[in-house]
Amino acid sequence: MPIEVIHDRVPGRLRFSAPGLYRSRVIKQRVEQVLSSLEPIHTVSVNELTARVLIQYQASLAPARICELIDEALLGILPQGLKPSAKKRARQARPRPTAGGKKVHHSAKRHPPHEYVPWHTLALKEVIDRLVVDPELGLSMQEALARLERYGPNQFGSQQIRSDLTIFIEQFKSLPVAMLAISAGIAIATGGRVDAAVILSVVMLNAAIGYATERQAERTIASLGSMAPTHATAIRDGVATEVIVSEIVPGEVIRLSPGVQIPGDARLSAAHRLTVDESALTGESLPVSKSAEVSPAIDTPLSNRTNMLYMGTVVTGGNGRALVVQTGSQTELGQIQSMVDTTRPPETPMEKQLGRMSTQLGILSAAVCAGIFGIGLIRGQPRLQMLNSAVSLAVAAVPEGLPAVATTTLAIGIKDMKRRRVAVRKVEAVETLGSVQVLCLDKTGTLTRNHMTVVTVETLQEAYRIEEGQFLMDSGPVDLKAKPELQHLLQMIALCNEASLENGNGNGSSTEVALLELAIAMGLDIDGLRGAYQTLEVRERAEGRPLMSSIHEDGDRLLLAVKGRPNETLERCSEKMVAGQAVPLSDNDRQAILDANERMAGQALRVLGVAYRRMGKRSKRSARKLVWLGLVGMQDPLRPGMPELIKQYHQAGIKTVMITGDQSGTAYAIGKQLGLANGKALEILDSTQLDKMDPSLLAGLVRRVDVFARVSPAHKLRIVQALQEAGTVVAMTGDGINDGPALKAADIGVAMGESGTDIARSVADVVIEDDNLQTMAVAVRQGRTIYANIRKTIHYLLSTNFSEIEVMLVGITTGLGPPLNPMQLLWINLVTDIFPGLALSFEAATDDVMERPPRPSDTPIITRERLGVMAIESAFITTGAMAAFLFGRATGGQLRGSTLAFHTLTMAQLLHAIASRSTHHSIFDRPRLPRNKWLERALIGTAASQLATMFVPPLRRLMGTSMIGPLDLLVIATGAGLPLLANEAFKELRQLSNTRTHSEDEKQQLGNHTNDDG
Secondary structure: OOOEEEEOOOOOEEEEEOHHHOOOHHHHHHHHHHHHOOOOEEEEEEEOOOOEEEEEEOOOOOHHHHHHHHHHHHOOOOOOOOOOOHHHHHHHOOEEEOOOOOEEEOOOOOOOOOOOOOHHHOOHHHHHHHHOOEOOOEEOHHHHHHHHHHHOOOOOOOOOOOOHHHHHHHOOOOHHHHHHHHHHHHHHHOOOHHHHHHHHHHHHHHHHHHHHHHHHHHHHHHHOOOOOOOEEEEEEOOEEEEEEHHHOOOOOEEEEOOOOEOOOEEEEEEEEEEEEEOHHHHOOOOOEEOOOOOOOOOOOOHHHOOOEEOOOOEEEEEEEEEEEEEOHHHOHHHHHHHHHHHOOOOOOHHHHHHHHHHHHHHHHHHHHHHHHHHHHHHOOOOHHHHHHHHHHHHHHHOOOHHHHHHHHHHHHHHHHHHHOOEEEOOOHHHHHHHHOOEEEEEHHHHHEOOOOEEEEEEOOOOEEEEEOOEEEEOOEEOOHHHOHHHHHHHHHHHHOOOOEEEOOEEEOOHHHHHHHHHHHHOOOOHHHHHHHOOEEEEEOOEOOEOEEEEEEEEOOEEEEEEEEOHHHHHHOEEEEEEOOEEEEOOHHHHHHHHHHHHHHHOOOOEEEEEEEEEEEOOOOOOOOOEEEEEEEEEEOOEOOOHHHHHHHHHHOOOEEEEEOOOOHHHHHHHHHHHOOOOOOOOOEEEHHHHHHOOHHHHHHHOOOOOEEEOOOHHHHHHHHHHHHHOOOOEEEEEOOHHHHHHHHHOOEEEEEOOOOOHHHHHHOOEEEOOOOOHHHHHHHHHHHHHHHHHHHHHHHHHHHHHHHHHHHHHHHHOOOOOOOOHHHHHHHHHHHHHHHHHHHOOOOOOOOOOOOOOOOOOOOOOOHHHHHHHHHHHHHHHHHHHHHHHHHHHHHHHHHHHHHHHHHHHHHHHHHHHHOOOOOOOOOOOOOOOOOHHHHHHHHHHHHHHHHHHHOHHHHHHHOOOOOOHHHHHHHHHHHHHHHHHHHHHHHHHHHHHHHHOOHHHHHHHHHHHOOOO
């Protein structure tokens, strides 16, 4: 079977299509095995859902030659056709008797478990023949059991919530935690058991915080899951039987009625006014009318296969029967689940940046350890003492408080989101929200309510909008009693309507339910109206007849009510209603109606024309000579505040993209309503062209597109991945089955809690419990603030840890000996790192946090410029500590010098937390920064702990320090306070320099990359 080359312009890479691969895992595995064995081929990647293969091969070979090798290798593997041979057909058609004396076909091998069959293209008779079933009697119980054994249960692996053990283990998978564990191991090996115990305590504290936070979120998301139906009605042995959904097999005959959830992919065998809500699968907002008579072409999109039903969709109106053709993992829903299972979520931006930073700190730690040890030996220091000092200093290079501070900071964000009814599955997701550069918004059920609503009515006299159950004009509310044409219109849409409302729930098509809701909202007594005008006949919309009409008794006359496509309805009208009277309809009237229809359609409204006729009981019952009443426009309305929300995202520098299964015209109109293009020309892409588009071209194109229309689940995944390949951090919102793969692949997947499906919730990072998308903006603000505060914490931790390294390095290289012993180093890290660092995470957001663009995804969490600033700040702290050390050593020996250096360095680092609150606002500026009571408490508490080591004898002995006198306290205060003043003065000079050398735009860009304040 010749392959179809899709892309071969890159030497050594070839992408081709092989239709026989589609949805066949068996053939996929065989193709991978055969192609991988070819010597010129290096790697093979097969996608059974797109029937495409990507190979990498020896670049020296010509593409034509590699195609020949592939053709030869695949000969006999890919299926050559869909129909079985005549011999096989004869063997499969053996009849067998049943208890009722009728004959049905024996279970045949015509439809192997993993064979792909384009069921929508086949005539009903051929479907019945392939399934070997009597459409009236259904399967026998024995045959159903045999097929259950053959095809397996009608289920597939679903996303399970993480176990408690899994959540706990995942807390130890970050590089900073791994480095701390290594440091603890080294400490144990060198006899520092106390050091190791303290380090491991910090690691366990970090794990406990992360575990408790994520476990609560996981349980919250799990509690939102809706119970899927466990039984379906199937015909077995000619009797309607309740069957467990997992035991439904191919060949089952299922009954269809409003509210039935389809238990497997099925081909319609009979349908009467059948409509199905497929929005969760296809993204189409309107229910789809189904017909058993059509046979679409093989390349017909899923949403247009009107003779098929798909697992997980819901019948909204009408009734019928269908033959189940696929179950379990072979259904469209199963294939989406397969895509979800094989999709791997990316690392969060912070995970990447902390990973890089941890690697750099690891290298620095090893270098410091080796350097200090070597220099000490050269200087003649005792080997064991230098080994202990080197290990302690290496541990000091890794900020012990960083994992706990980062996890706790994110956990605080999760707790705040929880109060806003947002469940966050993983702590990293909060920070990722602040990194989002592109927000992909699913339309149906996310931007819109997924509920059809009448929004406007136009008669020839007036145009009315409907808000909060009222007809409104520019002049205000409308008195219906003064508008007979509106009264008649409401009566006709209620009579020409087979929907019903029970306890607020509609039974029928969404269009008819919307019309009925309008009539009820306007005060009509539906039961009384239908009782007064008994229905005699109903003619439904049908192929070639885009109208619905109903005939009702009206005393000694008949009332004909009509609604349908405006053009068709208007053609049948000869009169119009004016002031309650029927008068002739002029050509100008007709043109005005057509113009209004075009205008309303351009506003993404579904438009219906409404008319009526009164006639004698002996008159010919035809929908002609009608009286025109007006146009009714309805839509799946936007959720309140959506345009304003989109504006907020644009102000924050976030590009918004709408992804929908709707047609391009509807999608374009809604995109305009939302203002997705941010004042520019709206760019829309019909996604049916995506399959033919080169990945590199798509990656360059997606950055400019505002709306993707007619999107399939695979398309959503490709769009998200293309945006990621373009170097952006992508958030994806969704609520449907079809959103699952894209939600999982996105950097941050956001699912709806109330309207969302189980698949969407199970793979999302964030679940909005009340479906209020407004909370997303709050979450982005929270994420940006958290990232800024973590940067402040890292800045503080690294600059203070650098000062410890510098103090030790200066003391040893100058021959003065180690200014600090291992226990003092560990104490400084614990006292200064955790609580002040954690308190910095409570810094308030700056006013302009949502007015700056998001940071580029490749921007390191600590830039080179920030490293330079840290080096200068740590140098000031080191200078103060070494001055105290030298003074003490000169006046009281090494012990007194070490004591003063220890206390001075600790207090200087605590004061440096004040300087780390902002990169540009100093203690000399007015107005002051908002009060951070947590930082105040942390500094007071840690300072008190440090004073205890000065005056409590057991703690002095543990730290290896001497008594402290009044002069010592003055030296410590001076050595700790002057670095704070120097660093704040240095900050003022930097700010002044930036003001002089940068334009306003450059300052904004600089702030975006290097400003830690938001």
